[in-house]
Amino acid sequence: MKLVEPPSCSSASTIVFIGRNHRGQWVAQQQNGLYGGLFVNRAQAVKYALFENGQHPEMIIELSREIELDMRGETANLPASRVA
Secondary structure (H helix, E strand, O other): OOOOOOHHHHOHHHOEEEEEOOOOOEEEEEOOOOOEEEEOOHHHHHHHHHHHOOOOHHHEEEEOOOOOOOOOOOOOOOOEEEOO
């Protein structure tokens, strides 16, 4: 018998960081930089993050420092606080 972890625990690739960039815009970005975007408010950034990560609020992390949209995959391991 093979044990399978629930989706919310099985992959760090679904973690989405949200926060503000240096211009005050909201950024949502997947941990490995596979997807992301700029938003005018926090609610839209969270909505996008939930859509992209399969409706897992526990996998959304709001950063306490600035985050810049970087699609090269360099956002991992930033200090953060949980949103959910």
